[in-house]
Amino acid sequence: MQDRNMIEVAGLNVSFGRRPRVNHVVRGVDLVIAQGECFGLVGESGCGKSTILGAIAGRVKDWQGTISIAGVPVRPDRRELAQLRQQQIVFQDPFGSLHPRHTIGRILAEPLEIHGMDDRDGRIDRALDQVGLPRRFRFRYPHQLSGGQRQRVAIARALILDPQILLLDEPTSALDVSIQAEILNLLKDLREERRLTYLLVSHDMAVVTHLCDRIAVMQKGQFVEVATREAMVRGDLTHPYTRLLREGSLGYRPAASVAAE
Amino acid sequence: MRDTQPLLSVRNLTVAFPSLKDLVPAVRNVSFDVGREKVGIIGESGSGKSTTGRAIMRLHPGKTQITADRMQFQGLDLLSQSERQMRAIRGHRIAMILQDPKYSLNPVMTVGEQIAETAILHENLSRREARLRTIEMLEKVHIRDPERVMGLYPHEVSGGMGQRIMISMMLIAKPALIIADEPTSALDVSVRQQVLTILDELVTGNDMGLLFISHDLNLVRSFCDRVLIMYAGRVVEELRASELDQARHPYTQGLLEALPSLTDPKDRLAVLRRDPAWAEV
Structure with a gap:
C-alpha cells in the first residue's frame, strides 16, 4: 500500500492578527504526501514553512482549507487525542524543547500519560533503544546530555506514541556537522524500519535533498516550485528563486553577480 | 606593492579559563599568520575558534590566562599592551564582526x-x-x-x-584586520551572498586582512584563501582553501565526508569517529 496518501492539504490559508493588521502567512497551499514518502519544505525565514507544519500538527488552530491525515479530514479547532497521536513534531533546538528539570524518563513518560498508554516502562526502554541511547539515560537530566543526544531524546519522544507521521522542524540545524550526519542517518533508518512519512522543514538545501524524495520551495506563503530530488541534484529547476537558493547553498560565488555600484 | 610581513603573527597561543579547581585550556599552542588575505578558521562547537578570535582582541574576562610566545599585530606586541592601549586598537586597527546583529x-x-x-x-x-x-x-x-x-x-x-x-x-575606522565570527550564520541564503560580496569587496579593495571564523565548510572553502582546521583547541591542519579536498588529517577528512552534498548525494553519511590522539599534541 505504498500509494496511500498520508497527508492531503488543499487550499490551506493561515493568517495571524486582526484587521487591519492581518499577516497572511500561508497563501493557498496544496500538498499531497504518500505513505512512506519524505517531503521537504525549504524557504527563508518567515516564508510560512513552520506554520504549515503547525497546522498539520494541530498547533496552529486557526486555518482555512482542508487537511486530511490518512484519509480522514481534520478540523482546525478540535482534534481528537487519537488523531493527534498520528503526527508528532521534532523541534529545532534540543536545548529549548526538553524540560530542563525533568529526567529523560519523565520527558518520555509524559506523552504516554496524556494518551493513556500502558506498558510505559517497556515503551520508554524500546524508544531509547530505537534512537541508539543507552537505557540508563532515562535517569539523566537534559543538561547532562550533549546536543546530539538531546535531539535523539526529542526523536524518541516523538516516536514513543507510534505515530505514522514525523513532522521535522529543522531537526539538525542546531547541531555540528558530524552530529548532524548521525541524526540524518538515524532518521533515514527509522523511516525505513517503521514506514514513517516525513515532512521536513529546513533552510539547508543539502540536508533536504539528502533526506527527501520531493522538495517544495516556498516564498511568501506560497509554493513556487516542487522539485524531485533528482532535479535538485542536477540543478534542473524552473523557478529563479529555487536556483538562487541552490546556488547559495553551494558556497560563495566571488562574482560580479551582485551588482557592484 | 604588498608588504611581505604578516599583519598578525601568532605563535603558541594558549587560552585557559579558571575553574573552581584548576585551569581549563580552551585553546592550546595555536600558531598562525594572517597577511592581507582571507583566512578561515573552521571547527565544531567548542573547538576554540571563537576563543582564538577573542583572544587576539583580548576580549576575555580578566581572570583568563592568555599566553603566547608571540602575538604580534603590525609589529605591536598585543599581550603587553595596557588596557588603555588596547582600547585604541579595538575597533580602530582591529575590528570584529559578530554573528547576530x-x-x-x-x-x-x-x-x-x-x-x-x-x-x-x-x-x-x-x-x-x-x-x-x-x-x-x-x-x-x-x-x-x-x-x-x-x-x-x-x-x-x-x-x-x-x-x-x-x-x-x-x-x-579603516582597520587593518577584521575578525568576523560567524558573520553570516544568522542570515538567509540570498542575503548571505550579498553580505559576503560586500565583505569581499571591502576587504580586497582596501587591502585588509580577514580572519573568518565559521563552521560552514562549503562557505569557507569558497570564500577564503587559506583555512585552519581546529579540533579540541588545536589547529590540526592548515590548507589552501582550494585544496581542502586533499586534506590529510583524518578529522578534516571525516568532516568533509559527514557533510551532505547537494550535487553528489550519498545514501548514508559517513559518521566521524573521533580519535583521542587528535586532541594530544
Missing part, C-alpha cells in the same frame, strides 16, 4: 549614532564630519537610502541590513 547592535541608539560613534571616538571627527562619513559608509555597503536608515533603530531593520550596518560600523 539583533544582539550585537545597541537597541537604544539609532543606527547612525552607533556608526558615527566609532569615527568620533577613534578619529576625533566632528559630528558633522562623522555624519558624512557614516553616509558614505552606508553607501559602500549598498544601503540605498542612507539618510533614512541612519535614523532607524536596530529593531526596525532586517537581519541582512543589520549585518551590513555592522560591517559599515567596523570598517569606518
